[in-house]
Amino acid sequence: xxxxxxxxxxxxxxxxxxxxxKVRKRVYYVNVNENRKIYIADxxxxxxxxxxxxxxxxxxxxxxxxxxxxxxxxKFTDTFEEFSSQPINQRFLxxxxxxxxxxxxxxxxxxxxxxxxxxxxxxxxPYRGMGFESRALALGLKYWFEVLKMKFITAxxxxxxxxxxxxxxxxxxxxxxxxxxxxxxxxxxxxIIQYVYVKxxx
Numbered sequence: 101x102x103x104x105x106x107x108x109x110x111x112x113x114x115x116x117x118x119x120x121x122k123v124r125k126r127v128y129y130v131n132v133n134e135n136r137k138i139y140i141a142d143x144x145x146x147x148x149x150x151x152x153x154x155x156x157x158x159x160x161x162x163x164x165x166x167x168x169x170x171x172x173x174x175k176f177t178d179t180f181e182e183f184s185s186q187p188i189n190q191r192f193l194x195x196x197x198x199x200x201x202x203x204x205x206x207x208x209x210x211x212x213x214x215x216x217x218x219x220x221x222x223x224x225x226p227y228r229g230m231g232f233e234s235r236a237l238a239l240g241l242k243y244w245f246e247v248l249k250m251k252f253i254t255a256x257x258x259x260x261x262x263x264x265x266x267x268x269x270x271x272x273x274x275x276x277x278x279x280x281x282x283x284x285x286x287x288x289x290x291x292i293i294q295y296v297y298v299k300x301x302x
Contacts, residue, residue, distance in 0.1 A: 139194055140243040145235050147194040147243065150207060155195050156184045158204055162222050172220075173258070173283070173292075191217065192248065196236045198227070208236050210244065210253070216279075217244070217253045237271060245299045252299060254279070256292040268295045 137149040160183045162168055163176045189212040196206040206223035219240065223233050244250045255273060257264040273295035283292050 136195070136197070138197075140239045140247075141199065142235060142239060144199055145205070145232060145239070146197045146199055147208060147236065147239050148197045150188070150193045150195045152184065152188070155204055155207065156180075158224055159207055159222070160184070162206075162224055165225065168222070171261070189213075192240075192244065194240075196221075196223070196232065198232070205232055206236065208240050217250055219244075219253055219255050241271075241297070250299065253297050255295045255297075257295075258288065258290045259293060260288055260290060265293075265295075271297070273297045 136151060139147045139149075141147065157180065160178075160180050163174070163178075163183070168174075169176050190209040191211065191213050193209040194207065195204045196208055197203065198205050204224075205227040206221065208219070208221040211218040211220075219237075221233060221236055221240070223236075241253070244253060254276065255268055257268070259265075274297075276294040276296040279294040279296075280291060284290070
């Protein structure tokens, strides 16, 4: 997925509607972590306050990975000092925390005010493929619609990213062809294709 704002772009995420239904039953809003504000959590992960002094390095290291840059059409050349000095202007930004050991495992955010609400998510390398992406997205959707009162939210990906397209469809996103972008992928030359999720059952 392609994010707008600070140097953050994110993968899309896989989960089935059945799993989302199960997660919904156990979602709760909490603020019990003495070190971070917790926006929303389930029994496995929390979407918690992003603390620059502790989270910037993990996020920076993720963006330095070649695979991350290729997935999200971003040639990332910033030094850590340059990255950490950029202002955060997303309308929502959270660190994804594993509740078992209180370890940050990624981040999730929505593009800044003034542009369409566009979602992005990254999971740090050691924790990928373990289902955290799907839980984070499920919690994010619930929070954005129930707490932030968003009416819709968008996501973009490139045509070669078949997995992401399937994931978005599984999550309830539908194609938004009229808003497809001509932002070319720097390796494949493909244009971004857009998806949208309109509030209905949250």
